[in-house]
Amino acid sequence: MWLMWGIGVLGYVLSITNRTSLSAVGVDASHRFDADASTLAMFAVLQLAVYGFMQIPVGLWLDRWGARPIMAVGMVLMAAGQVVIALSPTVGVAIAARMLLGAGDAAIFPGVLRLIATWFPAQRGSLMMQLTGIFGQLGQVVALVPLPLLLHATSWEVAFGALAGGAILFSVLIAVLVRNHPPELPADVSVDTDTGTITVVRSAVDTRQGIRAAWEQPGTRLAFWTHFTTPFAGSAFVMLWGIPFLTAGEGLSTGQAAAVTSVYVVAGIVLGPLVGMLSARHPHYRSRLLVLPAIGAQMLLWAIVLLWPSPAPTWLLVALLIALAVGGPASMVAFDFARAHNPAHRLSTATGVTNVGGFLAGLLAILFIGIALDVQGASRPDLYTDEAFRWAFATQLPLWLLGIAMILRERRRLRTPPR
Incomplete structure (x- = not known):
């Protein structure tokens, strides 16, 4: 139970880091891609737009396949987006990469909520969601401090390549260690241990x-x-x-x-x-x-x-x-x-x-x-x-x-x- 949540919430921390990875290096991004302020804004605007648009499909896919495959694929998409950002020669390609990252990011938080619903008693759901949100914000600290330090100590390629490597690592951990639901349960259901009520978890x-x-x-x-x-x-x-x-x-x-x-x-x-x-x-x-x-x-x-x-x-x-x-x-x-x-x-x-x-x-x-x-x-x-x-x-x-x-x-x- 705690292993499932631990891997999921660390993956969420990483997704927040990826989501806000341009926040502390916006000036560097502007120089690298020769982007004016409106173009720089499009990095975040289109990333957020894709994130929001993907919420409905992600919910449907979670209902069909569960958290493990959807979160693993989301991590792979984020890794792909950061690799393209690291190597991109033009601003247009870089913006497309941020959209790809937004699509992958959209799968992580709903996936963690799915794991909470299926692995923890229903009475603990609200507390675990609050803890997830609190821990997840630590990803912003990583984006604000270690990432720019790494970028200025090495290079743009190394810094964003490291983020891609972290996403690949977590895609493997999720695929190998995470399970959609406890083995004693036949499907993604939430159990109220006070009343014995079993409810099918749906995200659609x-x-x-x-x-x-x-x-x-x-x-x-x-x-x-x-x-x-x-x-x-x-x-x-x-x-x-x-x-x-x-x-x-x-x-x-x-x-x-x-x-x-x-x-x-x-x-x-x-x-x-x-x-x-x-x-x-x-x-x-x-x-x-x-x-x-x-x-x-x-x-x-x-x-x-x-x-x-x-x-x-x-x-x-x-x-x-x-x-x-x-x-x-x-x-x-x-x-x-x-x-x-x-x-x-x-x-x-x-x-x-x-x-x-x-x-x-x-x-x-x-x-x-x-x-x-x-x-x-x-x-x-x-x-x-x-x-x-x-x-x-x-x-x-x-x-x-x-x-x-x-x-x-x-x-x-x-x-x-x-x-």
């Missing part, structure tokens, strides 16, 4: 009537807009634009920038259980107590940073990263909304609809920042300025305002009984 999303029915439920729309609004600023920062902003814009060294950005991971680990506890204790006040304050904190800290005379003090940048980190745990409240307002047979569909919100906002934020840099003439690292970054990050404001307006709207509809 109903792509026909289910999506329409889920969207017609105000609780699903509230979940979508909650997940749309809370995490995108943190995603844009840690996936691509954070390190360039801190180094080229704020004048920090690469090591200092990595240390500041690591606060995002640590704060997320600390705040995640607290947000989960508050969500469980105050289910009727989640929007007012957790979601809207988290969004407000992000907007307030970004406003202070953008208005502060350059360069911003380190304590303020740390405060900004803590505010951004709150968005991750707050975004998980969205899935509580989806779960509470949809019947069990439609839960996977509602969860899938909810998940789209975060990825949509994240890729839009990354793209808007890149376009804004290009429009200001700060298209390359040697042209990046603090002022250009400040105007670029201000493009997040319309996304926040849209999200807040829709959250308030759907919350009001949810609380208004139908006539």
Whole structure:
């Protein structure tokens, strides 16, 4: 049981490392591929788009073949993507490689959740999912610190080749050691040890009537807009634009920038259980107590940073990263909304609809920042300025305002009984 989860969660750590592997080396990537800011943004945008698009097929494949083969293939795809990135001669090929990596990455987290559902008692599922999310964020630390150190000590080819090698190693470990379900069980089922209830584990999303029915439920729309609004600023920062902003814009060294950005991971680990506890204790006040304050904190800290005379003090940048980190745990409240307002047979569909919100906002934020840099003439690292970054990050404001307006709207509809 613990071996299955241990291999799965270490594989998830590696997938997070691969997913965010350009976050600390974005400037190096821009130089290597001679890419302007908008083109650099496309690395992350298309990667996220493929990741989101693959969630439904991955769910169907997990139902048919189980976690082991799907996770192993996902690791192979990530390895292939990193090999192409390591050797790519052109930016177009490199972007295609990131899309391949996104496809492989899409298989890992759902696969780990599948292993939890089939190997652990149903009563432990929520705790194990929280632990998986917490441990998985350590992959961002690997991407922020060891990866750039390895790249600058050796070469681009060696650094990304090492990531590919790690993915191949885990594809073998998963194929050899992981089993879809315990040997005493005939299929992928979840067992409630208190009641003896056995439930077939399903990951599929109903792509026909289910999506329409889920969207017609105000609780699903509230979940979508909650997940749309809370995490995108943190995603844009840690996936691509954070390190360039801190180094080229704020004048920090690469090591200092990595240390500041690591606060995002640590704060997320600390705040995640607290947000989960508050969500469980105050289910009727989640929007007012957790979601809207988290969004407000992000907007307030970004406003202070953008208005502060350059360069911003380190304590303020740390405060900004803590505010951004709150968005991750707050975004998980969205899935509580989806779960509470949809019947069990439609839960996977509602969860899938909810998940789209975060990825949509994240890729839009990354793209808007890149376009804004290009429009200001700060298209390359040697042209990046603090002022250009400040105007670029201000493009997040319309996304926040849209999200807040829709959250308030759907919350009001949810609380208004139908006539």
